[in-house]
Amino acid sequence: MSNINCLFNNLFTKNNKWEEIGNLGYLFPGLSGKTKKDFNDLESNFFYISYMDIFSNIELNFSNKNKVKIYKDEKQNKIQYGDVLFTASSESLNEIGFSSVVTKELKNDYYLNSFSFGLRFNSKNVFDPNFLKHLFRSEIFRKQIIKCSSGVTRYNISKKKFSKILIPIIPIDIQIEIASILDNFNELTNELTNELTNELTNRKKQYEYYRNKLLSFSDDIESKEIQSLFNIRGGYTPSKKEINFWKEGTVPWFRMEDIRKNGRILGNAIQLVNEAGIRGKPFKENSIILATTATIGEHALITKEFICNQQFTIFTLKEEFINTISIKYLYYFFFIISEWCKNNTKTSSFPSVEIKKLSKINIPIPSIEKQKEIVEILDKFETLVNNLSEGLPKEIEASIKQYEYYRNKLLTFNKE
Numbered sequence: 001m002s003n004i005n006c007l008f009n010n011l012f013t014k015n016n017k018w019e020e021i022g023n024l025g026y027l028f029p030g031l032s033g034k035t036k037k038d039f040n041d042l043e044s045n046f047f048y049i050s051y052m053d054i055f056s057n058i059e060l061n062f063s064n065k066n067k068v069k070i071y072k073d074e075k076q077n078k079i080q081y082g083d084v085l086f087t088a089s090s091e092s093l094n095e096i097g098f099s100s101v102v103t104k105e106l107k108n109d110y111y112l113n114s115f116s117f118g119l120r121f122n123s124k125n126v127f128d129p130n131f132l133k134h135l136f137r138s139e140i141f142r143k144q145i146i147k148c149s150s151g152v153t154r155y156n157i158s159k160k161k162f163s164k165i166l167i168p169i170i171p172i173d174i175q176i177e178i179a180s181i182l183d184n185f186n187e188l189t190n191e192l193t194n195e196l197t198n199e200l201t202n203r204k205k206q207y208e209y210y211r212n213k214l215l216s217f218s219d220d221i222e223s224k225e226i227q228s229l230f231n232i233r234g235g236y237t238p239s240k241k242e243i244n245f246w247k248e249g250t251v252p253w254f255r256m257e258d259i260r261k262n263g264r265i266l267g268n269a270i271q272l273v274n275e276a277g278i279r280g281k282p283f284k285e286n287s288i289i290l291a292t293t294a295t296i297g298e299h300a301l302i303t304k305e306f307i308c309n310q311q312f313t314i315f316t317l318k319e320e321f322i323n324t325i326s327i328k329y330l331y332y333f334f335f336i337i338s339e340w341c342k343n344n345t346k347t348s349s350f351p352s353v354e355i356k357k358l359s360k361i362n363i364p365i366p367s368i369e370k371q372k373e374i375v376e377i378l379d380k381f382e383t384l385v386n387n388l389s390e391g392l393p394k395e396i397e398a399s400i401k402q403y404e405y406y407r408n409k410l411l412t413f414n415k416e
Helices: 002-013 036-040 051-055 129-135 139-147 172-214 256-262 327-343 368-410
Strands: 015-020 025-029 046-049 084-087 099-101 110-112 116-121 149-151 155-157 166-169 223-225 230-234 251-254 271-273 287-291 299-302 312-317 362-364
Touching: 051 084, 051 099, 099 129, 110 116, 129 172, 139 149, 139 368, 172 327, 172 368, 251 299, 287 327, 299 327, 312 327, 327 362, 327 368
Parallel strands: 046 110
Antiparallel strands: 015 166, 025 116, 084 099, 084 116, 149 155, 223 362, 230 312, 251 271, 287 299, 287 312
16 A cells, blocks of 8 residues: 555645646547438448447447448548547436546547547547546546536536536656556456356346246246237326426336336335326336336336336236236246347347337236246245345445545645
8 A cells, every 4th residue: 555655645745737628638429410220231330339338338348349330421430549438418417427438549440429429638648548547437527527417307418518627637657657556456346346246147047047937838828918918108208398397296207227226126216206297197006117228128117106217118007907917927027028128129329129029929827826926936036136136236335435435535636
């Protein structure tokens, strides 16, 4: 830790020059004017960086080989070594403006997809890219980036405000040393995360194996198409213009964020909406929501009246089946439906599942006694996996917090 303490003393006793981002470089947009055909075309000829490539990685790893068709005379922005890429919008204010840095020279041409933008510095000699990957994810910069955002149900970054963000100009050798220390912390965190994640993955695979076995039936078991079992509707977001819809709300409004934070069986949502903002009646309790755009395949069982955003399709069991078919059984079977969705996604800038095809999938319907037996067994499996899921992340979280502590300490600078 002596190197870190030495750096602390150096940084905290020295005043550093700060400069607006717009004075040091310029912002450039992602792909524009593209259609679904450009992403699905067999002649798609260039790689592109997606929203999730940026969101999930502090530095680009180029593992995804997504392709888009770029025509000969088309003017689009290629990314370069040293570029910092940002997500431009999000449903959650805390998830907007996540960054990823191009830390390696590129062997192929890569384009930046829509819903994102890039920052390119005028000089390659002012900042070390490995330093920038930590800097733009630090607390001090996340706060500045969030201040550049506005919205009600979906937040967007103002490029004009973003260009005014202040960035410290410190010696390149100090940048490299800071990046080296934080890379080591990050590597240790990733090693622990991978080890514990593998443990959890193995348990989940074991659970999935038995779940699939329990949900496999012989051909003589009756089955019904999804469209005959459910009333199917699309989710939506109440109008941004009617701000009062979001005040003193009583009806849960579910987003992907709710599933990530609170699991797959949900009664409460992070955000509530006033009934005046609902188109018609809320969706009925004990309905299943399934993500059929963006984060394909994620699903949940909602136990209260609700609405949900347009990322989801809602499946409400028809009245005639309520006493003969267990909604919890159908919820478990939707894990199989989820895999079908992931394998039948229409690739584009905004991937989606074709609801017409989905609605014709057959679900086997054994006796209600057999359904209840399957639910009881899978409930126990899910409890065991969830207990493990809660324990292991705490160890990972402690390691991540250590990295974040030193990152924030090392990336807090005095001003002139």
